[in-house]
Amino acid sequence: MAENVNENNAVRVALLGCGVVGSQVARLLLEQADDLAARVGAPVELVGVAVRRLGLQRDVELPESLLTTDAEALVARDDVDVVVELIGGIEPARGLILSALAHGASVVSANKALLAEDGSTLFAAAEEAGRDLYYEASVAGAIPILRPLRESLAGDQVTRVLGIVNGTTNYILDAMDTSGAGFHDALEQAQALGYAEADPTADVEGFDAAAKAAILASLAFHTRVTAADVHREGIAEVTAADVASAAEMGCVVKLLAICALEDGPDGPAVSARVHPAMIPRSHPLASVREAYNAVFVESEAAGQLMFYGPGAGGSPTASAVMGDLVTVARNRREDVRGAGESAYADLPVLDMGQTETRYHVQLDVDDKAGVLAAVALAFAEHDVSIQTVRQEGRGDDAQLVVVSHRASDADLAATVETLRGMPHVRDVSSVMRVEGESE
Template identity: 60%
Template sequence: MTICCPVTQEPEPVSTANIAKNSLKIALLGCGNVGAEVARILLDDAAMLTRRSGTDLELIGIAVRTVDAPRTVELPAELFTTDASGLIARADLVIELMGGIEPARTLIREAITQGASVVTGNKALLAVHGPELYQLASENAVQLSYEAAVAGAIPILRPIRDSLAGDTITRVLGIVNGTTNYILDQMDTTGADFAAALAEAQRLGYAEADPTADVQGHDAAAKAAILASLSFHTDVALDQVHCEGIAEITSADIEAARESGLVIKLLAIAERLQDEEGERINVRVHPTLLPRSHPLAAVHGAFNAVFVEAENAGELMFYGQGAGGRPTASAVMGDVVSAARRIVLGGPGRTETASGHLPAADIKTVRTSYSVGLEVSDEAGVLAQIAGIFAHHGASIETLRQTLRPVSDPASDTQPSAELRIVTHRASESALAATVAEVRALPVVKAVTSVLRVEGI
């Protein structure tokens, strides 16, 4: 039997016979690592981009704060300007890679109201002002694209918005911050503590000098809001995302996870809930224990991955580089070519697909599973007291592991202690939190050493 394999070909050029312009004028706002790579691609790959978009893409200028600042890519000096508004006024398509809320928001509004389509990678801006900008783009019939805002080079937003538009997404779990994944992976694979792993991430350029946005989970929370908005066709505000970081994760937590066949990852989780209160959604970011057999457990280094669960498609995994100049520029340019083809062909711009307003469920109502670490007195009746409290709150214990802690000085009066690691069955967050609070108050409990949520078991 002969099997014929299709030959991959570049898309046929789009006919521009009825297009008044022979080229689209592109304005670039910002020239950091990503912006510089985008400018390089526009200049070096012009012929390929013309074939794929159906028109010439002419980079008419790059707006920056300082014209003569050092760049990671050598670019023509005549492209640089400090007059962003003047540049926007001459553009058909604006690429915003400045970051931050202002002046990015004002400049994007200027572009949209003047009829220019916009491509942005600004996750912080979209998490806070996304609905406003989507509405403005719709009113002006222009494209607002933002694939680069989540997970760098990984094509995740367009598949969620377009490929899964005929399905119902029930859950999204994502490793969407490369810095924290690198830190946790180093702690797991090398035995480094948090401070050492963070220092190495900073040395390699994965972490900023001020890593707060990454290690406290804020960066991942902004991305989670965007993912949830697209997945559930509803507006999700940043302040609706429960957020916890990884700064409190210890080497003991990592080792205990390893001994139990688990690994700790900072996950962005968005899920659709159905209970007696009706349909709701919950979006949260926190350190999470995963079985090492889970696909997300195998994501190492600074890579990102997003795991999607849909009613008909089932389980889908998207994996790749989540940061860096070239990978993120790839996502930006995908949006640029897509927007350019839409402009060439005509028709309204595609922005977002919010069609409902599902209420946000407080994390206290979410059903989850806990792993609780305790230091307790090694004496009779301790386990019975702790088990009784768990039972009282309806939080049943799935596994319990006890390790005796040796006394450093046997001649002292120090009472021996034991370490307990308890993993619960799924229960409401409020019941589990109340259980931990009551256990913490027991005289036989010397310390609650860790509380981590568990997924995938």
């Protein structure tokens, strides 16, 4: 790589976006300039900030000379060493990142949606340009999780990643658990406190968590996994009764991103899924409250590791951005490049039906002799073993709660469909997967 020099040997930074996170990154660049220079070994200079509109009041006061609405021209400048992309979405972010790399700049991004949809294109462009593409802030805010997966555990075999990676849904489910509120009441509470957007679809339907799951799975298993590969279910159908039933079992309901190495039909494979699940209150993830995030990693040598902290917000996310920025700036100073994409394993990604899970099924049935035996037979016919059964009588009807052993999700889903069609089953009132319990 050719060294890019200037008068004071500064590392020059262009910032795309000055919203909640971008304004905090700009503030840290300006307020901590001396410390950053000491850590990097050279001044880190903010040379331009691309915004949608000039003249708006922002959380940080910036010289007008730094502001521009021409992001394309900013990333193409010859005097820019690092571009920090914080505008989000697919376009124009993808085009701007590719342009920045083509013009010789390294890139720091927090764009989970773009990385999960088309990360391979970005990584290929970074490789061709010989520049860095870092993205710690794309998953779990301030929590350092991507770098441990990419570097600290590079000599280990990660087998499973289980995470609460969306603060909005965790706040809602936590409120349902602690107060007994229904989903809609808990959502309104989250919106009133600023934990949920006016349009919460990306969060409550699991799109945000699925993008993060794709990034985690790609890093953990050295395989390209996109958001489209991730099975996704949201929390809108979780009821207060589901949460109460989980509590009776000593469990709590969480929206989990689950990435694992599995035994596929032709050898090792990857599963990646996002859905609500019951986990025992003894599991470390069960204690993650309110809008916090946590990622639980299992590996062959290190065993079980837990990463916990604030998963969103301007300052926490800016912390992760700045960590990447310092690393990338050091690399520019030393004329080296950090680790790029690792997709050598190229494992197949299982569809959800092939993934092994466990189910908690709640049934309203006629309180008659032989009904329990018929329900058990329905499970056996689909090769699903029952772990526990709990029955409560209520006059002419009864409630059965069945928890299965691990089986393919397709077999479990077929079992539930059979149960729905049985004459003595009045309703399958709840179906939820169970995670984090030993059998």
